[in-house]
Amino acid sequence: MTGQEKEKNFEKSQGRIKKLEMKRVRWKKQSMHAVSKAVPYTFVTEKQKRLAEMRERMVEQTSLMNVEEMLTDFNWKESGNAAALEKRLLGELQALEAANVHAIIESDERVTTVVGHIERALEELESMENWLLLYAAELNSMGDDIHQIEWQNRGLQVQTANQRSLVTELQELLASVRVSDGVLQTLRNTPMDNVQDIERVQNAAADLQRVLKVKLGDGLQTMKAVQERVEEYNMYSNTFTARVHEHLRQSIDSQTGILYETRSRSAPMTTRKNNYVIIPAYDSLEDSLFKYQGLALWMKEMDPRRYNELQMMYAQGLTRTCKRDIKEVMDSTRTYFANVRNRSMDELDFLFRADDSRPVRALGYSSGLRSEESRANRYRNMLRGSVEGVIGSGSSNRDSIDEDERMASDAFSHMMGQVVSLVVREQNFLRDLFQLSHDAPKTFQERGPVLSVAPEKDTLYLRRDKIKDVKTSKRVLDLLDAIFDGLQAELLGFVEYGNKADPTQGLSMLVAMDTQCESCEGSDQEFAITMLDFLRDRLEKMFEKFIEQQLRAIEETKITSKKRSGILPFIRVFPLFAVRLEAAGVGAEPNSKVRALINSAYERVVNGMVSSLDAIARESDAGGDDKEQLNAHIMTIENMHHFYHELRAHKIAVLDRWVKHAKNQYETSLNSYIKVVIRRPLGRLLEFFEGVETMMKTSTAEEVSFHMNFNKAQLRKVIALYPAKEIKKSLEQLYKRVDKHFSEEEGLLQVVWRGIQEEFIRQHEKMEDLIRQCYPDANVSLEFTIQDLLAMMSELARKVNV
Amino acid sequence: MPKKAKQNLPLHKVIMVGSGGVGKSALTLQYMYGDFVEEYDPTKADSYRKKVVLDGQECQIDILDTAGQEEYAAIRDNYYRSGEGFLCVFSVCEHESFEHTQEFRDQIGRVLDDETVPFILVGNKVDLEHLRRVSSNEASALASEWNCPYVETSAKTRQNVEQVYTQLMRKIRERKETLQRAEAKSKKGKCLIL
Numbered sequence A: 001m002t003g004q005e006k007e008k009n010f011e012k013s014q015g016r017i018k019k020l021e022m023k024r025v026r027w028k029k030q031s032m033h034a035v036s037k038a039v040p041y042t043f044v045t046e047k048q049k050r051l052a053e054m055r056e057r058m059v060e061q062t063s064l065m066n067v068e069e070m071l072t073d074f075n076w077k078e079s080g081n082a083a084a085l086e087k088r089l090l091g092e093l094q095a096l097e098a099a100n101v102h103a104i105i106e107s108d109e110r111v112t113t114v115v116g117h118i119e120r121a122l123e124e125l126e127s128m129e130n131w132l133l134l135y136a137a138e139l140n141s142m143g144d145d146i147h148q149i150e151w152q153n154r155g156l157q158v159q160t161a162n163q164r165s166l167v168t169e170l171q172e173l174l175a176s177v178r179v180s181d182g183v184l185q186t187l188r189n190t191p192m193d194n195v196q197d198i199e200r201v202q203n204a205a206a207d208l209q210r211v212l213k214v215k216l217g218d219g220l221q222t223m224k225a226v227q228e229r230v231e232e233y234n235m236y237s238n239t240f241t242a243r244v245h246e247h248l249r250q251s252i253d254s255q256t257g258i259l260y261e262t263r264s265r266s267a268p269m270t271t272r273k274n275n276y277v278i279i280p281a282y283d284s285l286e287d288s289l290f291k292y293q294g295l296a297l298w299m300k301e302m303d304p305r306r307y308n309e310l311q312m313m314y315a316q317g318l319t320r321t322c323k324r325d326i327k328e329v330m331d332s333t334r335t336y337f338a339n340v341r342n343r344s345m346d347e348l349d350f351l352f353r354a355d356d357s358r359p360v361r362a363l364g365y366s367s368g369l370r371s372e373e374s375r376a377n378r379y380r381n382m383l384r385g386s387v388e389g390v391i392g393s394g395s396s397n398r399d400s401i402d403e404d405e406r407m408a409s410d411a412f413s414h415m416m417g418q419v420v421s422l423v424v425r426e427q428n429f430l431r432d433l434f435q436l437s438h439d440a441p442k443t444f445q446e447r448g449p450v451l452s453v454a455p456e457k458d459t460l461y462l463r464r465d466k467i468k469d470v471k472t473s474k475r476v477l478d479l480l481d482a483i484f485d486g487l488q489a490e491l492l493g494f495v496e497y498g499n500k501a502d503p504t505q506g507l508s509m510l511v512a513m514d515t516q517c518e519s520c521e522g523s524d525q526e527f528a529i530t531m532l533d534f535l536r537d538r539l540e541k542m543f544e545k546f547i548e549q550q551l552r553a554i555e556e557t558k559i560t561s562k563k564r565s566g567i568l569p570f571i572r573v574f575p576l577f578a579v580r581l582e583a584a585g586v587g588a589e590p591n592s593k594v595r596a597l598i599n600s601a602y603e604r605v606v607n608g609m610v611s612s613l614d615a616i617a618r619e620s621d622a623g624g625d626d627k628e629q630l631n632a633h634i635m636t637i638e639n640m641h642h643f644y645h646e647l648r649a650h651k652i653a654v655l656d657r658w659v660k661h662a663k664n665q666y667e668t669s670l671n672s673y674i675k676v677v678i679r680r681p682l683g684r685l686l687e688f689f690e691g692v693e694t695m696m697k698t699s700t701a702e703e704v705s706f707h708m709n710f711n712k713a714q715l716r717k718v719i720a721l722y723p724a725k726e727i728k729k730s731l732e733q734l735y736k737r738v739d740k741h742f743s744e745e746e747g748l749l750q751v752v753w754r755g756i757q758e759e760f761i762r763q764h765e766k767m768e769d770l771i772r773q774c775y776p777d778a779n780v781s782l783e784f785t786i787q788d789l790l791a792m793m794s795e796l797a798r799k800v801n802v
Numbered sequence B: 001m002p003k004k005a006k007q008n009l010p011l012h013k014v015i016m017v018g019s020g021g022v023g024k025s026a027l028t029l030q031y032m033y034g035d036f037v038e039e040y041d042p043t044k045a046d047s048y049r050k051k052v053v054l055d056g057q058e059c060q061i062d063i064l065d066t067a068g069q070e071e072y073a074a075i076r077d078n079y080y081r082s083g084e085g086f087l088c089v090f091s092v093c094e095h096e097s098f099e100h101t102q103e104f105r106d107q108i109g110r111v112l113d114d115e116t117v118p119f120i121l122v123g124n125k126v127d128l129e130h131l132r133r134v135s136s137n138e139a140s141a142l143a144s145e146w147n148c149p150y151v152e153t154s155a156k157t158r159q160n161v162e163q164v165y166t167q168l169m170r171k172i173r174e175r176k177e178t179l180q181r182a183e184a185k186s187k188k189g190k191c192l193i194l
Helices: A003-038 A046-073 A082-107 A110-176 A181-189 A195-213 A224-265 A283-290 A293-302 A304-342 A375-387 A395-433 A457-461 A470-483 A487-501 A505-520 A526-555 A569-584 A593-623 A630-650 A653-677 A679-698 A712-720 A724-741 A749-774 A786-800 B002-007 B024-033 B075-082 B095-112 B136-146 B161-193
Strands: B011-018 B045-054 B057-066 B085-091 B119-124 B150-152
Touching: A181 A195, A181 A224, A195 A224, A195 A293, A224 A283, A224 A293, A224 A304, A283 A395, A283 A457, A293 A304, A293 A395, A304 A395, A304 A470, A304 A487, A395 A457, A395 A470, A395 A487, A395 A505, A395 A526, A395 A569, A470 A526, A487 A505, A487 A526, A505 A526, A505 A569, A505 A593, A526 A569, A526 A593, A569 A593, A569 A630, A593 A630, A593 A653, A630 A653, A630 B024, A653 A679, A653 A724, A653 A749, A679 A712, A679 A724, A679 A749, A724 A749, A724 A786, A749 A786, A749 B045, A749 B057, A749 B075, A786 B075, A786 B095, B011 B024, B011 B075, B011 B095, B011 B161, B024 B045, B024 B057, B024 B085, B024 B119, B024 B161, B045 B161, B057 B075, B057 B161, B075 B095, B085 B095, B085 B161, B095 B119, B095 B136, B119 B136, B119 B161, B136 B150, B150 B161
Parallel strands: B011 B057, B011 B085, B085 B119, B119 B150
Antiparallel strands: B045 B057
């Protein structure tokens, strides 16, 4: 039965009920009317009324006339009791009335008729009542019917409403698990090459995904219809995923291919200033792939395995281009190192050598240093300043060595900058494209708009914050490993190559690494950081090894020359070594590891030199019969003087401690030398007076002359050994000897001779003083006066300096 | 071999003379190393050598920096004899040091027995203008009396430092050339006689 039919029925029944109701009401009215007619009622016409009135008036008149008579009848006097009278009157009146009514009824025949009528009316009423009872019963049964009908009707209404909502529910359910054919069509066929199409495809995919993701409650999911539909759509989804995968695969493949072709064909880009090769940004690749960011997200969500495959494919696709571009930079950098490598290690005058056969370079001091000059320039100038010290030819050669070193280290630092920038950019783009970060959209539904080009490309060179998620960061590292496969080994090869040419290049390289490390510190660039740390570690080890070799060379230095004097080769080399290290490490921060490395190298090398110098000096004296140890002093004097002045000139602050040490050593040795050398001309005199001095420590001055060894006779004897003539001769001999001891190169003869003259005078004064103290009455004095001595010195000066 | 090479390079020997504390060492250090040392540490004697380019020609300068106070002047004889040119320094802030220059001048003349040796009178510390006690005129007058140049310097500001050494080296070089020519002439003459 349809709803409408039901409704009709319902309406019909309603109508019926109404009719019945109306009937009932009519019946009631009729019966009521009948009842009211049947009630006995005095019927008075107008005529009768008027007659009655007239009668009343007449009665009244008669009554008034008869009152007096009546009153007399009742024996009523005016002074009598009114109340009693009234009571008597009322009683009279009632009796009269009762008699009257009785008379009327008994006397009138019409009453019998009326009673007869009334009896008939009563009979009528009785029959009428029976009818009414019948009707009432009838109505009651009908009421029950109506009640049932009404109840049934309500049930019907609920049923209808339920059915209606069921229909809606079902319609909604069906709608929620349904996508339009247009959507499916789009997913199947719309190309994915431009932004609009991709946007359409993505929207369609989003629709499909929404359907697949719909959560139906209360076991609806298990509804067969729903399951069938979901299954169908899953199929569509899988097909679409496969299609996206294939499309992305092809795009990545072709774009990385195009990039490689383009890069291989194009001429290297170079900086305008130094002509260094630059690795360009891979803009076109980035732009052409970035529009697939949303689809990549689809893959991430729908097929993580193939999504990972795509990433790896992308990484591997880039490998050859990166390798090629890095090689280009490396090759161009290598040319700078070729110059460094082309010369032999022997040409590197800043290196220590055990067997130094190189021509000795006299070192000049650099001049014209200005504080406003940059540190780097200063050290370079110093090197050049030292170059000016090269005697004869070869200074231009020296110049070019410095320049070569500088160019090589600058080129290397540029290369590291390029490589690290490339790594940084590739990682940043990879993370953007494949949305590998914690704040990236988690689902395809949250995807951003499709962009025709990669956005904010400037920021791709910036270092980003660390990836908090361990899994993601591991994934990124894996991909970077794939892109830059073998890079670390190649850089290591390069570093070794450069170090082989010149071990001090390692320092410049370390500085370059430090600079790059610093730029990556604390960022997400784990690949770069790990690689740089590795290279840094290797470089530090290489440098350590180099310093050890240098120390060995210093230790093994042999003095080939028979003449055991002059500046030792390593003392000569050290300033150059220091200046070279400073130049190589010029970019190092004061607190950096590189700086510490350099400082510790100085420390070790200087210590090595000092102990080698001592050993050589001792050795040179041990061989001969000279017990004066003069050679040791001479070597220390000249070498420390040289060392002191050279380092003073180069102003390397960290070496200050050693500069002071050298100066002390120089001064101490100079004093010792003078004290020793003066014994040749004055030996026994000095011995005698030294004895006197010792005596004076235990005895008084007067007692000394009583000692057997120091009596006046002994004094005279010893003084007689040194007449002025003898002194003059031995002074000349001493001058010749000292002149032979000291090299022309250090120019110390005048300094030493001045010290000797001073010591002569000092000793003379001391001896005269002791004579005055200990032998006051002996009337003896040295056979030469200070004036004699000064005259001898002046004469000698004229004689030896012609 | 190296020695030989070195001997080929002209060496000009300069000697610093003057009273104690006038700035002989300060001038030398400024010229050599380009820095100024504030603290005063009396010198006994020290020798400095540096390679320089003089008028496009490489040469070496040897500076003997000597003590200002010496009990016996004769000690200086020997190194005066080894000198080829002299910078006689006084402090423009100390008149006594100016007066002492006469003694140094006399000794040099006596020891070398030559009035024509390259010699420059140097008035140092001109950066301390407010403490000046010796006027330029006074010093110039003395210089012209000695027939030598007078240069005012400041070891602190490097004013005229480079110039005064260069000027002296030029004089030394000229003098050496003159002597060589004279020697060559006399040799020639001798040969003729023989």
